[in-house]
Each structure stands twice: as C-alpha cells, then as structure tokens.
Amino acid sequence: MKGVFAFFVHPMSIEDVAKKYKIAKKVSSKLVASVLKRRRPFVLSQITGLTSKTGVTADGFFIAIPLLTWQFYELEEEYVIKKLVKGCKVAKREGAKIVGLGAHTAIVGNGGRKLAKVVDIPITTGNTYTIGTAIEGTLKAAELMEINLKNSTLAVVGATGSIGSVCSFYLTPYFKRVILIGRNKSDLERVREKVESRSSGEVYSSTNISLIKEADVVVTVTGAIEAIINPKDIKSGAVICDVARPRDVAEAVVKVRPDVLVIDGGVVKAPGKVHFDFDIGLPKGLVLACIAETMILALEERYENYTLGKEISLERVNEMMKLASKHGFELAGLRSFDRALSLSQIEEIKRRAYEVRNK
Template sequence: MFGLIGHSTSFDAARRKAMELGFDHIADGDLDVWCSAPPQLVEHVEISSPTGTTIKGAYIDSCFVPEMLSRFKTARRKVLNAMELAQKKGINITALGGFTSIIFENFNLLQHQTVRSTTLEWQRFTTGNTHTAWVICRQVENNAPTLGIDLKTAKVAVVGATGDIGSAVCRWLSARTGVGELLLVARQQQPLLDLQAQIGGGRILTLDEALPEADVVVWVASMPRTLEIDQASLRKPCLMIDGGYPKNLDTKVAGGGIHVLKGGIVEFCKDIGWTMMQIAEMEKPQRQMFACFAEAMLLEFERCHTNFSWGRNNITLEKMDFIGAASVRHGFSTLNLNPSAQAAAA
C-alpha cells in the first residue's frame, strides 16, 4: 500500500475542503485551532498500471497550511504526526508532498525519529525528489525543441542548482542531455563550486546575470514574493520550467515569447477515482499529480519499499534511470506545453 501526505494550498482552501468532508468543527476554527488539528486519512484509492498490476493507496492530509510556515514547532509537528499516522496505518511507502518534504529537509526532522510512542521507520518514506528531477529533465528535453530551442547549443539556467532536485537536474542535463552550457544559480558560493567540480563544468552566475542569457530556465528554488523579473531582458523564445512550490512563476512572467510550464507534474494514462488533486489546482485533477506523489505509486508498483529519495544530494543518474523507466512503464507521462498556450505566448 502506498501513501501520500499533502496539504491544502491555503488556509481558506483548507477550510472549504474540511467543510466538504464534514469536519465542521475544524472548518469553523481559526488558524490556532488548525494548528492543533491532527492529520486525517481522508481518501483511499485503487490504481491499475497498464502492466496489469493493481495497487491500493491512501491520502493523508497533514492539516498543515502555508500560513503555518512561520510557526516552526507547529510545522515540524504537523509533518511528523502525518508520518506517524501513515506508519500506524501500515502503509509501505509514503511520499511527502508540497511543503511537507521541504519542512522535513529544512527543519532537519531526521533528528526527531520518535513521535510519542512510535519510532518512525525511515524506509517507509520518500521525498519523491528523484522522480521530480527526472520529470523536470524530460520536460526540458520534450518542450525546448518545440520552441525551436536546440539544447545542444542552448544555455540552461538552473535556479536552486545546489538543492536536492536542482543538483540532480544539473547532473542529468550535463551528462545525459548534453546541453550547450549550464548556468548555475544558488545562494551559497561554496556548494556551487562543489557542484561545478562534480559535473565538470557550468558557469556560476547571479540570478540577474543568468536570466538574460538563458534559453531555458529551470526554477527549483523558493521564489520570493517580492521578486521582480524584467521580462524585456529575457531571450525570446524562452522556456521556463516552474519546478518550485508553490508554482507561481506564471504570475511573474508570461507571454511575449516567454513560455512557462509547471514543472514536476505527471499525467496518468486514465482517470483515477480520487478528489485529492482538486485541492492542488491541477488542470486535470483525475489524471494529473505531483511527480513526488507518483514516486510512491511507482515504488509500490515495483514492490520497492525503501526511502528511494532521501537526504540531500543523494540522487544518482542510475536512480533517475530506474524511476524514469518505471514511470513510462506504468502509464505516466510528463506535463507538456499546450499548443494553444504556446501560440498565445508567442
């Protein structure tokens, strides 16, 4: 059995969803009430692969909302409690979705393996970052040529290059795709130098320096709300892959030759009888999902019950090959640019 741990995109969205599910006592509460609300297993699902394998899964809402990010102890407790519930339900492999994986990594929750009387078994959980990184790379490879961008000569900027997903994207684009030049952007200099040495190339630039040069921008860093991008300075055409969370790059730039694609999203080959992706504002909520969620499904399909994506900078090309092949085999495809949207952005 696979599990997915997620959350609503906002406090208001969470309250609406709670009302739909009949949790009136929570829906009517203020943020303080929600801070004390326990995680809820809200949905079961059954999925069949084109291979003929059928698996069962469950969606757990952590009752976390982004407005809680500033409350360190609350955010930490929300994620750990949701993980504890997944383990108590006997779920073999559970993916941490949305902010839950970010909280787990940034708040170093590996130091908190014991939750009340439960010792969390780390092999039951995955961040899903390997599949996310593979999907983003495939989105670059699939969509850049449709815009007339030749990746063999293109400059590809990776914003957040030293993160878990960003570094994996850099390794893949350098070794497997063979892009013209990688532009490496991140906050800290030493990790950038280490990455540059590891992949044997790439040019370290600031964001302001990289954006005007890039034919493709892979954005896997948190985007400050106050960030402003001079659209006139960008290349045309320019493919921007919004691989961060939340996905809001299209509110900063769009149109005029700038093509923004939601990164790290996959589509299953047929409808899934669930409601959970409606809160994630997917265009096709019966088929589309975050690639990190799909990783838990793929690991269950493959009977690979292990913390496949875990820690920072542990994603290898071999792991990306494995999860990518499984993704295709079990009926997932990457989200690509819509032809009509391409025409509108031209």
C-alpha cells in the same frame, strides 16, 4: 497483494484551506495559521482506481499536514517533524506501507532524512521521478521551441537543492553555457565544481537571479514561498520549466509575456482511472510526479526509504523512469499554469518571440 500508500499534502495558501473549510476566507490568516498549527494530521481523501499497465493495483490516501507553506519555515523544525511523525502514525494505522512526502513536507529535516530516522514506515520525497520528468519536459519544450541547445544558455534556479542540483548535472552537457543560481555561495561552488566536469563550455554560479535574462532555457525549482520570477526577468523566446510548488514563476508572466514558454514541471498521467476524491488542482488522471513516485513504489511493493536527502544519483533517476514506464506513467504533455498547451499555441509563442527579436 495490493499495494497501499499514503501521501502527505499541506495547504499552500488560505484558498487551499478554504477548499475544505469555507470559513477560512472569512477570518484572519493569523487565526487560520494558529488553528492549523494545533490541528493533528488527518486522512483527507481516498485515492482509488490506480491500475498499472502490468495489471497490478494499489490504493492510497492523502494525509493532510495542517501547516501553511510559510509555517514550515517559521516554526521550529522539531515541531514540524513531530507533526510529520504523527502523520506517519496515521498512515500506518490506516494500513499504508509507504509514505510520500508532498511539497514542503519533503524539504524539512534535510529532505526527509531526519523524519526517516524516527518513524517505522518507509518514506520517499518523490524527488527522483520529479527530476526525471522535469528533464524530459524541459528538453521536449526546448525542441518544440526550436532552441539549438549547443549554442544556448541554461539557467537553473535553486541549483543547490535536491532537484535543482541533479537537473543541473544532467542537463549541463547539452548546453554551451550554464548559470547556476542559488542563495548560498559555498553550496553553489560545490555544485559548480561537480557540474563543470560535464561541460565542454562555461559554467558560472551566482546569487543574482536577474542573470536568468541571459538564459534560453530555465529550470526553476526553489523552496521560495512566493513567486520569484517576474515578466521583466525573462529573455524573449525562452523556455522555463517551473517545478516548484508553490510556483516560482509569477502568473502575470503568462498574461504579459506571450513570447516566452512557461511549462509546469513534474506533471504526469497515471495509469488506470485514478480518483482522488479531492481537488488536487489537476484534470482527471493527472498527478504530480512526487505522488506518482509513491504510487510506483506501492505498485512495485518496494517498501523502502527510496528518495531521501539532497544527493540523488542519475542511476536512481534512470531506474525510476524505467519503473514509471513499466507501470504506464507518462509525461502529461506540455502544460502551462495548469492548462494543456497545444502545438498551435507554441507556434504562436515562437512567432511572438520572432517579432520581438526583429523589432
């Protein structure tokens, strides 16, 4: 039997809406938002050509949840969840056996938990595989930048979140110092206590994002609706893995800070000849890890609620990494702002950082 999955996406910006409806650029954003709010979820495109290394295949489709990122926060949670329930009905009607929640559809209602209680189709946020690939990419980038982790400082921005808390937990033993950054002091303290037991050095928590200036390695994974890390905030020679969608790191960083390495977190290569019939903003064959997790569960025919809520165990991350490898998913090399990075570009970043240090 062939696996069938659906994946929820939503427009991050008016430009995204204009990819399907050109008129969106010609009218006010308020009008676009109000039309989207009333629009029902619909099948956006078919996903074909996914073939595992084991030979099994799965088909899928994207379902558009017509809400802009900020609407997930401005609208009543109940209203947003009702819309997601309608999306699940579309998924089921079209034959999907599991639904993946993309971007902010995965954050609302305690990371999918509230939705899972009211729908009769399994769901997953995709955060488990996202965590695994973010960790893998961060460690790879730090190695290429020749950062000696044992003498270095790690900062995790969004450390109280579903992805950020597990990345903090996993990465802490590698570093001398760890700074956990978030907005809520008591949540931060809870994560700090858990993480501290894995550290032989110091673990701090703070609500002050400017502390990332002290970090050699940064993982940033907040639910912010626009960029929160700007060129002046970053230490020279640092690696930043930006997992957030929309991104946490301002695009200006790549233009004015040639001495830092910003990598896109959670981008993987899918097996087979995957075709989306829609511009997902990535080159052919590449997908976000959250989509990949949904694909992997469909290939496995594991139709169960897989990743929900904020507590994700390392055992689950390890299991998902093994399943990914079994089916032929792998990290898509290092990428920065949607462009592949070559080793010579990384050498150039190192050279620039050396120049800054020795000025």
